[in-house]
Amino acid sequence: MNSYDDAYKSLENSEWSPPESLASFLRAEVFEHSRVSGISSVLELGCGMGSVFESPDLSPLGINPTCVDVSETAISRASERKVTGEYLVADVTSPDFFIPTMFDLIVDSHLLHCLTRPSLREAYLANVIKHLKPESGIFAIETMVAHKKMDIPGFDKLTGIVGGDFGRKVFNHLELEQELLKAGLRIEFLIFTSGLNMIPVSGRDEAFITDPQIARALCSFKPA
Numbered sequence: 001m002n003s004y005d006d007a008y009k010s011l012e013n014s015e016w017s018p019p020e021s022l023a024s025f026l027r028a029e030v031f032e033h034s035r036v037s038g039i040s041s042v043l044e045l046g047c048g049m050g051s052v053f054e055s056p057d058l059s060p061l062g063i064n065p066t067c068v069d070v071s072e073t074a075i076s077r078a079s080e081r082k083v084t085g086e087y088l089v090a091d092v093t094s095p096d097f098f099i100p101t102m103f104d105l106i107v108d109s110h111l112l113h114c115l116t117r118p119s120l121r122e123a124y125l126a127n128v129i130k131h132l133k134p135e136s137g138i139f140a141i142e143t144m145v146a147h148k149k150m151d152i153p154g155f156d157k158l159t160g161i162v163g164g165d166f167g168r169k170v171f172n173h174l175e176l177e178q179e180l181l182k183a184g185l186r187i188e189f190l191i192f193t194s195g196l197n198m199i200p201v202s203g204r205d206e207a208f209i210t211d212p213q214i215a216r217a218l219c220s221f222k223p224a
């Protein structure tokens with residue numbers, strides 16, 4: 001695979017289904033959080049072919065998200081489906097990435113762990129902060145972290161990467177916390193689940209206990 005767009009082009013007759021674990025995290029732990037109220041503007045980054053807000057867990061909230069993905073193919077498939085939301089093609093690691101709105105909620109739609117290079121994750125998190133309402137805006141992220149029983153063929157322990165440039169970054173716990181803090185985000189909560197695993201490779205739809213575990217975080221931004 002050369003790019004995310006190639007990956008979407010190679011998916012034939014693909015049925016879209018929203019990421020259910022992200023949807024249930026948003027519903028149960030973000031929208032129910034005491035710090036969270038009055039969410040009207042939502043930015044979803046790395047949406048792929050549709051929005052997590054299409055999930056039955058979230059659709060009753062009536063959110064109309066702005067959704068971004070680097071893949072033209074994914075965005076045109078989302079647009080063809082005429083689902084709720086505004087769909088845009090953009091590289092969220094680019095210094096030119098700009099939407100003229102500040103958002104109440106920014107959702108990382110399983111994108112951060114696709115950015116295998118630290119400099120790209122740094123540029124991405126700077127763009128998140130650029131679009132987050134200071135003080136009141138929140139950034140919700142669900143990503144993958146390593147654990148003792150993890151066993152993934154081809155996993156490079158030194159870099160935490162499986163699958164090369166277009167593969168996945170599996171964080172260790174401290175690394176994730178450090179990257180969020182270094183970006184200037186304030187962590188409201190960071191949860192490491194022990195019973196939930198995330199698939200780190202393509203071509204499989206069932207998670208194993210030897211797959212990375214799921215970390216979930218809610219962050220805000222307070223200007224200095």
Ligand SMILES: C[S@@+](CC[C@H](N)C(=O)[O-])C[C@H]1O[C@@H](n2cnc3c(N)ncnc32)[C@H](O)[C@@H]1O
Nearest residue numbers: 004019046047048069070071091092093109110
């Ligand atoms: C793991 S997929 C998740 C897709 C969808 N949210 C889902 O859960 O099915 C990550 C998505 O991030 C997108 N992506 C990767 N790098 C990106 C970038 N630099 N800018 C914007 N989107 C990017 C990919 O095209 C892909 O659709």
